[in-house]
Amino acid sequence: MSRPWRVAVVGGGIAGLAAAVRLRDRAPAGTEITVYEQSGALGGKLRTGELAGQPVEFGAESFLMRDPAGGESAAVTLIRRLGLAEKVVHPTVGQAALAVDGGLRPVPGGTLVGVPGDLERVATVAKPAADADRDGGRPLLGPDEDVAVGTLVRARLGDQVVDRLVDPMLGGVYAGRADDLSLATTMPALARAARVEHTLTGAVRAAQAAAPRAPGAPVFGTLAGGLSTLVEAAATASGATIRLHAAVRELTLTAEGWRLTVGPTRAPELVEADAVVLALPARPAARLLAPVTSEVATTIGGLDYASVALVTLALPDPELPALSGFLVPATEGLLIKASTFFTTKWGHLARPDGIALVRASVGRYGDETSLHLADPDLVATVHRELSGVLGVTLPAPLASHVQRWGGALPQYAPGHGDRIAAARTALRAAHPTLVLAGAGLDGVGIPVCVRSGETAAGEIIEALGGSGS
Incomplete structure (x- = not known):
């Protein structure tokens, strides 16, 4: 029947x-x-909460606007299908920084998840190996070969490029380490190019050229x-x-x-x-x-999965740089691995009363002991480390929230x-x-x-x- x-x-x-x-x-x-x-x-x-009377993301904060081929991403297509296109907003401040050597330095442009296509552009943050990226006369990878991101980048460009650029970039997304994560899964466009190109910088440029972005086109969006x-x-x-x-x-x-x-x-x-x-x-x-x-x-x-905690602070009139946030290499020895200045990055969240929402991410794969701290201790540690990185004494938070995501981020x-x-x-x-x-x-x-x-x-x-x- x-x-x-x-x-x-x-x-x-x-x-x-x-x-x-x-x-x-x-x-x-x-x-x-x-x-x-x-x-x-x-x-x-995906979890939107509230802090100090304002909506704030306690999980993912944004989505990519384009797919790897350069077209509209599946998230944007779904948003259109659901009638939410008019709610899409983009960052008003896009420049992020790296916390290195006790200070903040702008994230260099022209990289692909931290892997540079031009070695000169990353010199202010990381010094490539002396004999970096020589053409060996053959593709970097075999037709079906996959390697850890760190394995390839260390061999071609040296340790500093991995530790100061690639690792914090991957850590911000996956809470994992470049030496453990699959190139083909985390950077599929670069993996494809590496099966053709003879240098890593050439592979980065080829991957970027394969999915060109119109000048000024936004990379990220949220609702x-x-x-x-x-x-x-x-x-x-x-x-x-x-x-x-x-x-x-x-x-x-x-x-x-x-x-x-x-x-x-x-x-x-x-x-x-x-x-x-x-x-x-x-x-x-x-x-x-x-x-x-x-x-x-x-x-x-x-x-396997990594666990993380997201600590959000509502701060009254803090001194914040004109940045979307910053990433922290593991070599800096800090608890936090990334921070986002929500009310700076997302203009639609700016408040006339001067209260700023700042979020920090804590927890790296294989080194998650920091997550054993009680919420008040985690908040205090994040507040202290943020003050240290910014070089100012941040005001005491008016409110705070700790969101723990146990086993949240897959390790490929x-x-x-x-x-x-x-x-x-x-x-x-x-x-x-x-x-x-x-x-x-x-x-x-x-x-x-x-x-x-x-x-x-x-x-x-x-x-x-x-x-x-």
């Missing part, structure tokens, strides 16, 4: 919500979509009112049934599809679905996969892309109506997560045959 499709989306972060919207747009009319979220709120790492606006609009547009506090504890293959065991062990709910999108962090996804396919579960579950070891591709191929061959999505697989950032969720939805539609039955 004909009936609508039933699709379960497990995970209510932006990847899961993007999947739900795409399913609503392209699956047959009447498709029943249910989003299961273990916590009490949708959005994952007036906060990124939770995106979450709310996506949930509404999806038309999905939203289940909060609904942990999916077990996934079982049945003759007609899938059975989800939802809720507490003392009162489990059994739900039937024709297809499932797992838009979860790697380890929870692996736990659900284990009874279905142990091989894929082992691959997915091997991904070299070969990550190939391992995930193999796992997905195996899963698709055995169980085409069970699809994976999310940052743990495809990379961090709102556009990447949106694209991951949309791709998963497309695979579900294809697997179910393009029409309900």
Whole structure:
């Protein structure tokens, strides 16, 4: 007997919500979509809160406007689809700094995530190796080769370029270290160019030329009112049934599809679905996969994560430089690894009363002992270190907020892309109506997560045959 499709989306972060919207747009009319979220709120790492009477991001603060090919990013396309384009705002101050040698120095231009295309432009921050980047007569990488970012950059340009430029840039995004992170996953455009170019600076320039940006075009955007606006609009547009506090504890293959065991062990709910999108962090996804396919579960579950804390201070009339913020190399020995001057960077947040919102990020992969500090101690340490970097005594905060994100940022070891591709191929061959999505697989950032969720939805539609039955 004909009936609508039933699709379960497990995970209510932006990847899961993007999947739900795409399913609503392209699956047959009447498709029943249910989003299961273990916590009490949708959005994952997108969370807009309030401090000193003003909206402020307690998670991700912005999204890239362009995709790697130079077109509109998936986040911007989704925002247009949701009718939020008029809410997009851009930084009014774009210049950031590096905290090196006890002071602030502007981040040099012309780099790709800190990797320079012109060695002279980074000389004020880092001194390249004496024999840097000689042409060896062949491409830097083999056709399918992947290496750690730090391995390649240290060999070509020396330690200072890695420690003072590349490492803090990657640390600000991934809370990881250049010596551990995959080049192909974190800098795919540079990896592609390195398989052709004979020098690293040449590869940087080639990667930049492959995705040119119009002069003055904004790189980043956010939404007036906060990124939770995106979450709310996506949930509404999806038309999905939203289940909060609904942990999916077990996934079982049945003759007609899938059975989800939802809720507490003392009162489990059994739900039937024709297809499932797992838009979860790697380890929870692996736990659900284990009874279905142990091989894929082992691959997915091997991904590690870094934990971070975001400390936001509301400061009355502080002396702040005209910067969007600064990054801190690990070699400086500070607790904070990055700071954003919200009310300077984002003009729409500027306040007539002079109160400034300043956020600092704490926690690096493999060195997260600082996160054991109690909230008041973390706030005091961040306040003291900010004062030291800026060379002024900052006023006592009127209010503060500590947001802890345990296991928030995936760490992509070299070969990550190939391992995930193999796992997905195996899963698709055995169980085409069970699809994976999310940052743990495809990379961090709102556009990447949106694209991951949309791709998963497309695979579900294809697997179910393009029409309900």
